[in-house]
Amino acid sequence: MEPTPQQIQELRNKFLQKLDQQTPESGGVHPNDLAKIKNGDAWLKRFLMHNDCEMKESLDMLWEAVDWRNKVGANDITESTINRGFLEGGVLFVRGKDKDGKPLLILKVKKHTKSHGDPEGLKKYVIYWFERLERLTKGDQITLFFDMADAGLSNLDMELIKYLIGMFKTNYPYFLNFILVFEMPWVMNAAFKIIKSMLPAKGVERLRVVTKSSLKEYVDADNALKCWGGRDDYEFVFESEQIAPVKSRGEEARKKVTFAENSHDPGGDSRIESKSSDSGYSGTTLGSISPNDFLHFVNDGNTLSGNITLTNVSDGSISFKVTELKESQDKFHKEIRRTRRLLWGKVKTTTPDKFRVRPSTGILTAGASVTISIILQHGYQIPAYSRDKFLVMCLPIESSSMDTQEIAELWKIK
Structure with a gap:
């Protein structure tokens, strides 16, 4: 309706x-x-x-x-916050589409065992894929594909299946097209009845048990893996999500850092909103920042701190610098125009000496990442509507062997 x-x-x-x-x-x-x-x-x-x-x-x-x-x-769940063992294990991945054009979220049951020892990490891994598919489909529906070929009882994790079904029932509305259960072994018939009982009436209507011969009713051969009897010879390799940078209008289509007011949830964790931008002499994207929307500050009992991960996505080495913005946004934009050095930036805090940033400068070789800790100094508090801002900058460099003094000289703004 x-x-x-x-x-x-x-x-x-x-x-x-x-x-x-x-x-x-x-x-x-x-x-x-x-x-x-x-x-x-x-x-x-x-x-x-x-x-x-x-x-x-x-x-x-x-x-x-x-x-x-x-x-x-x-x-705030991103690739960098997920256990790499989950990402690269191939238990969950996206490949192909059903006949309605909906992406297939595939659960390779035989690759999973309950003895992984990290139930919370597994849930986070599931959320990661749901969020990634939300971005990919812009909220359109997906089909959940249980590949049960060659799976045994040791691979059957009822808690995982219950969690997946619950995601569609309560947290991701109108997101499910079909549930396809492929080549279910007969020893799992009893478990299948339990799974079916978990589904609401609408979910049961969308559930299909398929084999190699009947799969073609829901997935074309070109979109079906060869192990399913299709023509797709894909072998799983985890691929990072490619998120296109947000472009803003400006002189020569130059991308700029923009600012939005912070929000604060009464629960106590301060979130610092930030938006990425990347530009430069050649227009090449040098780096990516995670999380890409909001930075959580968490109280561990002694300090209030948050982490961001910077990754060099260019082919060469870069130097980075993280600083507190100590002037107004207008002056900040004038500094950008004057130095013309900003290649990508991220946001939040303006009060001098309020935060400690570790490390504040450094060098990243191609493909390398670094975690930056942003720590609230003792004696300060983050108000309900913080206007603090950070700037993260990077520059391409010819050598990755620069010492601390050379890096400091590089970032002097004259």
Whole structure:
């Protein structure tokens, strides 16, 4: 059932009214999610469609979803925050599309065992793929493909399957096209009945058990792996997500750092909003920053700190520098225009000596990464609406063997 613009606006109003009156259990709503609710219709529309435009059910699901997202940090999960063993193990990956043109999220059951010893890391890994698919499809539906060929009982993880199904039921509305269960061994028939009982009525309607001979009803041969009887000879290798930089208008299509006001959730973790940009003498992207939206500051009992990961994505060596912005945004933009050295930047904090940055400068060879710790100094607090900003810059360099003094000289702005 297609919701009307009036229903979408009603859901938005009801959510914001509820937010004015109470705080989610997690302590707040992530600014990214709040922006999606305030400034767009697409996400709200999905909650309504998922619940056949029933307003109360849609509101309850939206409230629970944003609370869960804030609790698990869904907006801030990136490749750099995931155990590499999961990413490169090939238990979950995306390949091909079904006949409706929906991407296949494939669970290679035989590659998984319950004895991995990191259940929370596994959940984070699942969220990573759901978030990545949200960006890839722009919220369109996907098909969950259980590849059970050659799997045994030791590979069957009911908790993982329950978690995957729960994601579609409560956290990612109107996201599921089909559930395809491929070549299920007979020894798993009993488990399959349990799985089926977990699904809501709509989910059961979308569930299909397929074999090599019947798969063609849902996936064309060109999109089916050879091990499924198709023509795709793909062998899994983890590939990093390619996120295109956001372009802004300007002289010679120059990309610029932009600023947005910070948000703060009453739960205590301060988030520092930042936006990437990259430009330079040749227009080549030199680096990437993670997280790419908001930086969580977490209290470990002694200090309040957050980490960002910088990665050199160029073919040569670069030098980086992280500094507090101590002047107004206007002066900052004048400095950029004067030095013409900004190749990519990231944002947040203006108060001198409020934060300690370690390391603040350094060198990265091609493909290398570094984790930067940003630590709040004792005696300071982050207010509810912080306007603190950081600038991260990088420059291409000819040699990666520069010493500390040479790096300092390089970054002197004259």
